[in-house]
Amino acid sequence: MTGQNPTDQRLEAEHEAEAEAIEAAAVPGLTQQAPVAARSPLQLVWSRLRRDRVAVASAIIILVVILAAIMAPLIAMWVGHGPDEQFRKEGLTEFGTPMPPNAQFLLGTDNLGRDVLVRLVYGARISLTVAFFATLGALGIGTLVGLVAGFLRGWVDTVLTWLMDTTLSLPQLLFAISLVALVGPSLTTTVIVIVLFSWAPIARVVRGQVLSLREREFVEAARSLGASNWRIMRVDVIPNLLVPIVVYGTLLIPQAIVFEATLSFLGLGVLPPTATWGNMLAVASQGSLYTIAPWLVIFPSAALLAVTLAFNLLGDSVRDALDPRQTLFAGRRRLARRRSARRAARKEAKA
Template sequence: MTQPVLSEELATAGTEAAVRARSSLALAVARLRRDKVAVVSLVVVVLIVLTAVFAPVVAAITGHDPNFQYRDDGLSPDGLPVGPNGEFWLGTDRLGRDVLVRLAYGARVSLVVGLLASACAVAIGVLVGTVSGYLRGRTDLVLNWVIDLILSIPFLLFAISLVSLVGPSLKISVLVIACFTWGPIARVVRGQVLSIREREFIEAARSLGGTRRRIIVRDVLPNLVAPIIVYATLLIPSAIVFEATLSFLGLSVTPPTATWGNMLAEASQNALYTVAWWIVVFPSLALLATTLAFNLLGDGLRDALDPGASRRPGRLARTVRRGRKRAERARAAAAARDGEAH
C-alpha cells in the first residue's frame, strides 16, 4: 500500500531536484522566453541592429547612395520629394535622397551613440554608486554632492555651450549624453550596495580578513549584475532620444551624415512635411519602434531576472506544487486505508 506513496514522493523529489539543478541564468532565460512581449521586442531590436550593420547592403539592393541627390528621379517637376514607389520604397527627401537608405545609415549613428553612451554612463554610475554605498561616511557625502550637481545642470544648455566651443561631432554627443545619464544609476547602485553590505556573507568575508577591494569585486558586484543589465537596457533608448534631440538641434554629427534627428529637422524646414508626409513619418516610426522595443525588453529582463516580479508562477514551480499535492493526497489516502484495516 505504500508503493504509490513512495513513487509520488520520488517523482516530487526528482522534480524539485531538476528545479534546483537549473542555474539562475537558465531560469531567467526560461522566464524571458515565456514573455511574448519581451520576445517580440528582442526580435525588433535584432532587426534594427541588423539593418544598421547591413546598411551598405540595403544601399546596394536599392542602388542608391545615402547622400546622393537624385534630382531627376527623386524630385517631382515642381522640385518636391516623390512619395514611396517602386524605385524609392520609402520616398525621397527635399534633396532627392533615398529615405530608406538614409534611415538604415541613421540607425548606425543612433545605435552607436546609444550603446557607447550607455556603456560609459553605466560604468561611471556603477563605480561611483559602489564606492559611495560601501565606504559611506565623508566619501558617500561628497559623491552624493557630485551626483546632485550633475543632475542639476541643464542638459541642453551644457550641450550647446560645449558644441559652440569644440564643434558638433559624434564623440561630443557620446560624452555629453554619458555625463548626464550616469547620476540615476549611481543612486540605484548605491541603494543596492547599502543593502548588500549588511548581509551575513559580507560580514563573513570581513571576518576572514578580506580587503575592501576584494569584497567589492568578489562579493558585491556579482549581486549587482541583474539591476545593472536591466538599467543599461532601459538607458539605451534614453540615449538614442538624446542623440536625436541633439541632431535635431544641429549639435550632433554634421550633415550630410544621416541621423534620425537631422532627418526630422530637415522635414520641419518650410513645413515640408505638410506635402511630403513620409519624410517625417518614417524617421519618427523608426525612433518610436527602437525606443519602445528597448523599453519593453528592459521590462522583460527585469521580470525574468527578478523572480519576485513575475506576474504568475513558472511552469516548473506549478509542476512542483502539483507533485506535492498529489503526494499529500496519496499519503492521506494511505493513512485512511491503514486506519480502516486496523
C-alpha cells in the same frame, strides 16, 4: 494463515494477487518520482523571457533594427543608392519636391533627392552606436561611483553624493548646448554629453543597493578573513549588482537614442550630411516640408518610436524575469490564470 476465517483468507489472497498484478503492469518511471533537473538562475530567467510574448516581440524588433543597421551597405548596394547620393532628376518631381514612395525609391526621397530608406538604415547605425557607447560609459562610471560611495561611506560618500546631486540638478539641454558650442558638434561630443548626464541616476541606484549589501553576512565574513575593501567590492558586492545594472542598462539605451536624435534635430549632434534620424526630422521641418512630404516625418518617427518602445518593454520584461515577485503585471496575470482555471473547470464539469 491457519486459524483465519475462510472468507478473510480469500480476501487476503485476492488483495495479494491484485497488488502483484499492479506491480507487474506498472510502467517504469511512474511508480517512482522522476528526479527534478536543477536549473541555474540564468536558465530560469531565459525560460521566463521565452514565455513572455512582449519580450519576444520586443527582441524581434530590436534584432531587425540591428540587422538593418549592420547590413546598411548591402541594402544600399541592393537598391543602388548611396546614403548621401542625390538624384536631382529621378528623385524629385517636376516641381522640385520630394518623390513619394515608389518602385525605385521604396520610402520616397527628401528635398535633395536622397533615398529615405538608405538614409534610414544608415541612421540606425548612428543611433545604435551612440546608444551602445554612451550606455557603456554611463554604466561604468555610475557603477564605480555608486559602489565606492556606498561601501566606503564617510567623507567619500559625502563628496560623491554631492557630485551626483549637482549633476542631476543641471539643465540637460542647456548644458549640452553650451558644451557643443565650446567643443563643436560631433559624434564623440554627443556620446560625452549623454554620458555626463546619465551616470548620476545609475550611481544613485547602485549606491542604495551597496548600502544594504555592505551589512550582509557574507561581507562580514569576508572582512573577518582579512579581505580588503577593494577585494570585497570586486568579488562579493559587484556580482550582486548585476541585476539592477542590466535592467537600468536596457532602459538607458532608448534614452540615449532619443537624446542623440534631439541633439541632431537641433543641429548640435552629428552634422549633416551624415544620415541620422534627428537630421532626417530636421530636414522635414525645413519650410514645413512635411506638409507636402509626410513620409519624411512618418518613417524616422516610426523608427524612433519602435526602437525606444521595444527597448523599454524589453527592459521591463527583463526586470520581471529577474524578480518575478515584483512583476509589473503580476496582478493581471494572476487574474488571467484564475479565469483560465475556471474555464477549464467548467469544461470538465460539462464533460
